Amino acid sequence: MIQASRAWARRVAPYPVRVAVARLRHLPARLLQWPATARRRDPELDAPFVLARRVSPLVRTVAAGAPAWPSAEEAANVRAAAARVDGLVIAPHQVMSFLWTVGWPARWRGFRPGLELHDARPTLAIGGGTCKVSNLVYQLALAGGMRVIERHRHALDLFPDRDRTAPFALGATVAYNHADLRFANPLAAPVTLRLTVRDGELVGELRTARDPGWRVEVVEHDHRFVREPDGWWRENRIRRRIVRVDGTLLCDQEIAHNRARVMYDPALVLPAPTEATCSAA
Amino acid sequence: MLRGLIKGAGLATVGRLPGGVAAYRALTRGALGTGVGHIVKQARVWPGYVRLWRDACGLDLDDAPVWLHEPGPAPLPALAAYLVTGRAAIITGAEAVRSRYLARSVDAVLAADLPGATAARRDVVDGLRWDDDATAAIARLGGAVHAGVAAATIPLADARVALAHSGGALEHLSPATLARFLGEVARVVLPGGVASHVIDHRDHLWHADKSLPFMAHLALPDAAYRALLGGALTFHNRLSSTEVVAAFVAAGLEPIAVRRLLLPEHRWVETDADALAGEPGLARARLAPRFRGWSEADLRTAATHVLCRRPATR
Numbered sequence: 001m002i003q004a005s006r007a008w009a010r011r012v013a014p015y016p017v018r019v020a021v022a023r024l025r026h027l028p029a030r031l032l033q034w035p036a037t038a039r040r041r042d043p044e045l046d047a048p049f050v051l052a053r054r055v056s057p058l059v060r061t062v063a064a065g066a067p068a069w070p071s072a073e074e075a076a077n078v079r080a081a082a083a084r085v086d087g088l089v090i091a092p093h094q095v096m097s098f099l100w101t102v103g104w105p106a107r108w109r110g111f112r113p114g115l116e117l118h119d120a121r122p123t124l125a126i127g128g129g130t131c132k133v134s135n136l137v138y139q140l141a142l143a144g145g146m147r148v149i150e151r152h153r154h155a156l157d158l159f160p161d162r163d164r165t166a167p168f169a170l171g172a173t174v175a176y177n178h179a180d181l182r183f184a185n186p187l188a189a190p191v192t193l194r195l196t197v198r199d200g201e202l203v204g205e206l207r208t209a210r211d212p213g214w215r216v217e218v219v220e221h222d223h224r225f226v227r228e229p230d231g232w233w234r235e236n237r238i239r240r241r242i243v244r245v246d247g248t249l250l251c252d253q254e255i256a257h258n259r260a261r262v263m264y265d266p267a268l269v270l271p272a273p274t275e276a277t278c279s280a281a
Numbered sequence: 282m283l284r285g286l287i288k289g290a291g292l293a294t295v296g297r298l299p300g301g302v303a304a305y306r307a308l309t310r311g312a313l314g315t316g317v318g319h320i321v322k323q324a325r326v327w328p329g330y331v332r333l334w335r336d337a338c339g340l341d342l343d344d345a346p347v348w349l350h351e352p353g354p355a356p357l358p359a360l361a362a363y364l365v366t367g368r369a370a371i372i373t374g375a376e377a378v379r380s381r382y383l384a385r386s387v388d389a390v391l392a393a394d395l396p397g398a399t400a401a402r403r404d405v406v407d408g409l410r411w412d413d414d415a416t417a418a419i420a421r422l423g424g425a426v427h428a429g430v431a432a433a434t435i436p437l438a439d440a441r442v443a444l445a446h447s448g449g450a451l452e453h454l455s456p457a458t459l460a461r462f463l464g465e466v467a468r469v470v471l472p473g474g475v476a477s478h479v480i481d482h483r484d485h486l487w488h489a490d491k492s493l494p495f496m497a498h499l500a501l502p503d504a505a506y507r508a509l510l511g512g513a514l515t516f517h518n519r520l521s522s523t524e525v526v527a528a529f530v531a532a533g534l535e536p537i538a539v540r541r542l543l544l545p546e547h548r549w550v551e552t553d554a555d556a557l558a559g560e561p562g563l564a565r566a567r568l569a570p571r572f573r574g575w576s577e578a579d580l581r582t583a584a585t586h587v588l589c590r591r592p593a594t595r
Contacts, residue, residue: 032312036381093385147384147411186384186410242411250408 015118022178030099030177038094038101038185043087047192047207052143052216054166056136056202074114074129077105078202081133082195089192090185095149096141096193098134098174098181105130105176120156120261127176134181135171136204137193141183142170142255144191144206145216145242150182157234157260167220168236169258187212214250217241225266232262285490285497289515296512305514306354306376316354316382323352324389326448327361330477331396334444338475338537338588342366342397345443348469350432350462351450354379356415357386358446359424360406364390364398369424371442373435374450377428383418384410433461437469445470448479452517456528459518463532470591476534480525481584483562485517495544495583496562502569519572521579526587534589542584549586553578 010018058075081102090096105111105127114128131154141148151172172181185191187208194205223236236258242251295301309315334340345366351374352358359378362370372378387410391403405422412418416426427436432454445466454462466476484498498506498517510516520528526539540549543559550556559581565573568580 032308035313092388145411147413149413184381184384186387188388240411242408244404248404250404251411253411 019175019178023176026178030180033095033097033182034100036095037097038088038090040089040091041087042089042192043194045087045089045190045192047190047209049208049211051145051191051206051208051212052140053203053205054136054139054143055204056132058132058197058200058202071114071129073112074132076110076112077114077127077129078132079197080110081105081127081130082197082202085133085137085193086195087192089190091190092185092188095182095184096137096146098137098172099177100180102130102133102174103176117154117156131171131173132202133195134174136195136202138172138181138183139166139170140193140204140206141181142218142238142240143216145187145212145214146183146191146206147186148181148183148255150180151256152179152181153256153258153260155260157262158264160264167218167238168223168234169256169260170218170220170238214242214244217243218255225262230261232266233259234262234266235259282490282492285486285493288489289486289510292514293510293512296514296516302513310354310376310379311381314381316379317385319353320355320357320382320386320389323355323357323361323448324393327358327390328394328396330446331361331365333538333586333588334475334477335396338477338590340444340475342444344368346371346441348373348437348442348445350374350435350445350447351376352448355382355386356419357382357390359419359422359426360386360390360409361393361395362424363422364395364402364406366397367402367423369419369422371425371427371437372419373427373430373437375429375431378415378419378426380413380415383412383415386415433458433465435462435465435469439468440471441469443471443474444477445474446477449481451478451525452480452482452520454518455516456518456520456524459520459525459528460531463528463534467533467591472591472593474591475537476529476589476591477586478529479584479586480520480522482520482522483583485515494563494567495560496580499563499572500567500569503571521572521575522582522585523576523579525585529587529589533592535592537588537590538586540586540588541578541582542586543581544583556581559583 058078084102088096088101103109107126111127113124113126116123116125116128138151153169154171154173173179174181189208191206191208194207196203218238218240221237221239226233237254238256240253240255243249295305335342342365347362347366347370349358349370349372352372354376356378359370359372387406391406409418419426430436451459470476483495484493487493487495487497498519522541526536529536538551540551541556542549543556545560556578561580
């Protein structure tokens with residue numbers, strides 16, 4: 001009944017109206033999350049140990065002959081968002097909220113129109129492209145041993161994996177204010193997020209004062225393309241193992257079950273896709 | 282004084298509103314993180330409790346099933362029980378354990394000097410800091426969480442646990458409910474097992490405002506107390522240490538030790554004579570008539586830790 005009502009509202013109400021309702025509905029919960037959210041920024045914090053490091057090219061050619069993505073406008077949004085995240089200190093058991101840290105992507109706050117997906121359709125919207133930063137922060141959180149509390153996966157797989165090193169869907173989409181990326185620092189020491197743009201690359205690091213004594217492995221399982229009546233879908237599962245340096249297993253958990261509609265021809269990825277399930281592993 | 286009165290007025294009002302208690306807890310323990318205070322306190326007191334159970338009560342804690350009533354929103358006591366016994370505690374109470382306190386509880390319990398905490402058990406607890414669900418984590422360690430439980434009807438089988446413990450919970454039960462709860466304790470604890478309950482006699486507004494006398498609530502007659510502070514967030518049964526111990530005995534439990542907390546030194550003593558060294562909670566002249574018969578020892582007892590044994594045969 002509820003699902004039918006939501007489907008009906010989705011058909012009838014225009015996208016901006018639905019977004020406005022969603023923002024209003026999420027506002028009380030977001031305000032209640034504020035007290036536990038990290039707000040202090042200290043780029044000079046003494047944190048020499050790198051828990052995780054990820055580098056992402058700022059501009060990527062998604063397919064041979066296709067235009068570069070993101071555009072210069074979107075790259076400016078990436079710079080604006082990264083500047084707001086850089087130096088954030090997350091105290092023990094505090095929560096990092098991407099939305100509270102980056103804030104409302106308004107033009108007067110330095111954000112520009114960029115590509116966003118509305119109703120699975122590409123649209124120009126202020127702040128479009130900041131997902132590149134949230135993707136990187138999510139990967140840092142996973143690899144740095146943070147506890148992810150809220151993460152929304154992308155609903156569409158837009159491009160084939162050209163020059164991509166991370167597993168499929170290892171990212172997080174954000175939408176002010178109803179889709180946030182939040183993670184807690186489960187360690188007894190503060191960690192700091194460093195994000196910089198240099199030489200055409202977005203470089204992210206999660207740092208802390210000293211080695212916590214464990215290592216993190218993020219692995220992909222069950223990656224596959226599936227042909228369904230409404231088209232091709234792609235899915236995988238992400239597991240994380242945290243192992244102490246002496247070999248003691250501390251934690252082994254499934255982090256995510258990703259599933260997204262494929263927006264390109266899987267033949268670009270798979271030499272000979274069949275009607276049945278194909279494994280790309 | 283003003284701070285305590287404002288807090289009292291706020292709690293009394295909210296506690297009488299429909300859904301007020303749940304909303305208050307969601308705001309304070311859920312959003313504002315006030316359960317951190319519980320964690321700090323529990324990490325401080327648990328090593329002492331364990332030594333008492335082991336040394337004063339002669340309890341063999343290894344693999345002993347433990348039941349904790351109303352331990353608050355933090356999972357620390359359940360984890361502490363795992364470190365000490367090898368299995369997490371069974372938790373009952375009105376309130377659910379909140380997962381936001383899991384990693385902090387892990388840090389605090391690993392830092393506490395708990396007897397019996399082996400390296401293997403510490404590793405298991407250490408790994409829980411990445412867990413999303415505290416209730417599921419407790420279940421994996423052999424414990425259970427029963428939330429929304431009334432004190433008078435505990436959903437545990439007869440002779441199920443070797444140790445029943447609560448801290449700062451029983452003073453909120455009416456005398457009749459307390460009697461029923463202690464009957465449940467006598468039923469659930471194994472013959473020869475131990476009941477260990479800490480009852481805080483202090484006016485709980487004193488915890489927020491130390492300028493109040495710590496037994497300020499004894500100044501009000503029953504009718505006025507019920508009218509002003511009888512709501513769910515403020516009710517205190519105002520039983521003396523002697524009355525509480527009598528309730529345990531009436532339930533068929535045999536006292537092993539009765540410890541009294543004295544202020545201002547926060548020192549525990551075991552005899553009435555020693556209790557006279559404590560500061561009185563309220564001048565006798567200011568007590569409501571019902572409390573004027575309290576002994577000097579009771580008037581100076583801020584909290585009572587009752588350690589009882591269920592007789593081997595009843």
